[in-house]
Amino acid sequence: MQRAYRILCVDDEDFNLELLETLLTPHGYEVVSAMNGKAALEQLGRKNIDLVLADVNMPVMNGHELCAAIRSDGDLKHIPVIMITSLDNRENKLKSISAGADEFLAKPIDPSELLLRVKNMLSSRAYEDAFTYLIHSLARAAEANDIDTGNHILRVGEFSALIARELGMPEKYIENIRLQATLHDVGKVHVPSHILKKSGRLDDEEMAEMKKHPAFGALIIGDHPHLESGKKIALSHHEKWDGTGYPKGLKGEEIPLEARIVAIADCYDALRNSRVYKPCYDHDEAVKIITEGDDRLKPEHFDPKVLEVFKKVAPQLEALYESMKDPKACEPA
Numbered sequence: 001m002q003r004a005y006r007i008l009c010v011d012d013e014d015f016n017l018e019l020l021e022t023l024l025t026p027h028g029y030e031v032v033s034a035m036n037g038k039a040a041l042e043q044l045g046r047k048n049i050d051l052v053l054a055d056v057n058m059p060v061m062n063g064h065e066l067c068a069a070i071r072s073d074g075d076l077k078h079i080p081v082i083m084i085t086s087l088d089n090r091e092n093k094l095k096s097i098s099a100g101a102d103e104f105l106a107k108p109i110d111p112s113e114l115l116l117r118v119k120n121m122l123s124s125r126a127y128e129d130a131f132t133y134l135i136h137s138l139a140r141a142a143e144a145n146d147i148d149t150g151n152h153i154l155r156v157g158e159f160s161a162l163i164a165r166e167l168g169m170p171e172k173y174i175e176n177i178r179l180q181a182t183l184h185d186v187g188k189v190h191v192p193s194h195i196l197k198k199s200g201r202l203d204d205e206e207m208a209e210m211k212k213h214p215a216f217g218a219l220i221i222g223d224h225p226h227l228e229s230g231k232k233i234a235l236s237h238h239e240k241w242d243g244t245g246y247p248k249g250l251k252g253e254e255i256p257l258e259a260r261i262v263a264i265a266d267c268y269d270a271l272r273n274s275r276v277y278k279p280c281y282d283h284d285e286a287v288k289i290i291t292e293g294d295d296r297l298k299p300e301h302f303d304p305k306v307l308e309v310f311k312k313v314a315p316q317l318e319a320l321y322e323s324m325k326d327p328k329a330c331e332p333a
């Protein structure tokens with residue numbers, strides 16, 4: 001059975017906290033409370049909180065500061081926040097939006113409205129979680145026959161998100177690429193496993209089979225509008241800036257930006273890990289190969305702007321790689 005949803009109520013007035021608890025508890029919610037933003041952050045660090053209901057005016061740390069702190073914390077930022085504001089306070093509303101609040105509740109609280117907002121917020125969050133879970137399942141299914149297993153797909157998502165952020169892309173774009181980059185190789189389910197697992201270079205015929213995986217990936221992902229970036233990434237992550245990639249030989253900005261970002265993220269991770277056809281490299285060596293080239297990679301393969309950002313965030317990529325590497329990851333010689 002699923003555990004009860006846990007709601008953190010934040011208000012400096014005992015009376016308001018008691019009111020919220022009285023309204024929420026009979027509906028099966030578990031209520032945790034805090035008297036200001038700072039105390040709320042301590043609770044968030046300790047307990048699995050599903051939703052935050054926060055007053056705006058509080059001593060020590062107010063509701064806006066609390067909301068901004070939640071949004072900038074990697075572990076907490078997905079938690080929905082409902083701000084409780086005085087009716088018609090436009091300035092407070094704008095501040096709440098820019099701090100990242102998801103919803104508002106006007107004071108004095110209307111019990112029916114409170115329960116509906118909480119219920120809707122939790123159920124839309126549950127659908128989002130299920131969507132993310134299924135995307136990852138699909139990506140994992142595609143790894144069944146492949147040598148790229150373990151955390152490879154998740155790392156490519158995180159590297160891509162980091163690069164997209166440094167490029168100044170909006171939050172929604174960053175979240176999309178983090179999730180949907182994991183589908184880049186989903187088309188490999190159609191590539192025979194003896195080709196995927198072959199040690200040594202592929203012959204022409206095998207290479208031709210391998211080169212079909214982007215188109216198969218796009219076909220599997222299909223046309224759902226929520227998966228548009230995933231489809232672009234799957235189809236174009238082997239295109240190269242200088243036009244020497246596949247499947248279409250697109251050049252420069254003809255290649256969708258998402259795919260230009262994932263191309264470099266995928267490449268960095270592939271270099272850090274051993275493959276049947278190549279050894280693994282340490283961070284400096286991997287960066288050197290991407291920025292200076294080797295017998296198969298050329299810096300001209302990458303969007304110069306994305307390559308610049310890659311160089312800039314390379315230390316962060318290394319830290320991410322270290323925190324997400326597979327337990328049996330190979331150690332460079």
Ligand SMILES: [Fe+2]
Nearest residue numbers: 184185237238
């Ligand atoms: Fe691929």
